[in-house]
Amino acid sequence: MNIKGLDYNTQREKLIMPEYGREIQKMVEYACELPTKEERNRCASAIIRQMETRNPQLKANDNYEQTLWDHLYLMSHRELDIDWPFDVSEADKILSKPSPMKLPTSHLRLRHYGHLVEQLLEKLETMPEGEERDELAKATANQMKRDLVNWGHGSMDDERVASDLARLTNGKIQLDLGHFKFNKVAADSSKKTKKKK
Secondary structure (H helix, E strand, C coil): CCCCCCCHHHCCCCCCHHHHHHHHHHHHHHHHHHHHHHHHHHHHHHHHHHHHHCHHHHCCCCHHHHHHHHHHHHHHHCCCCCCCCCCCCHHHCCCCCCCCCCCCCCCCCCCCCCHHHHHHHHHHHHHHCCCCHHHHHHHHHHHHHHHHHCCCCCCCCHHHHHHHHHHHHCCCCCCCCCCCCCCCCCCCCHHHHHHHH
């Protein structure tokens, strides 16, 4: 539906820096059209002050002024001819997107324990006996128990953790449940509230 006189955002040009809004973008376009460099410089300084009030959280950064001038440079489509108080040659890095993260391609044997616990178990299997291995075994066992609580629907079976730890390290790590004390693990609080309702 096209009604004469109505101007929708979907019909307008896409904003380069939406956090500043369309009015700032119009100011930048106006500054680009000014005839003298002196007028453009004054206008650019006024725009920067407005940008600062629109995006005050930038002040938390050490180089926030540099960032504001970089944003102005980008919003002007790199066409604003002024005496730049900062070097804006690297401003394009702001708009660059990071490359996608690589997802693990290896198949997880122990989905409920996860990839990091698998790595810990492999390390435990190759470590020599000693205090360091005992501490790592204790931390791994406690993490396995937390994972069972999260993924095992509240199951906190100490014997299962000890059995899995022994089996997955080929018998190198044996927990003596008579002496070994697990850290206290609370069941997921969201499950408790569901039961009450």
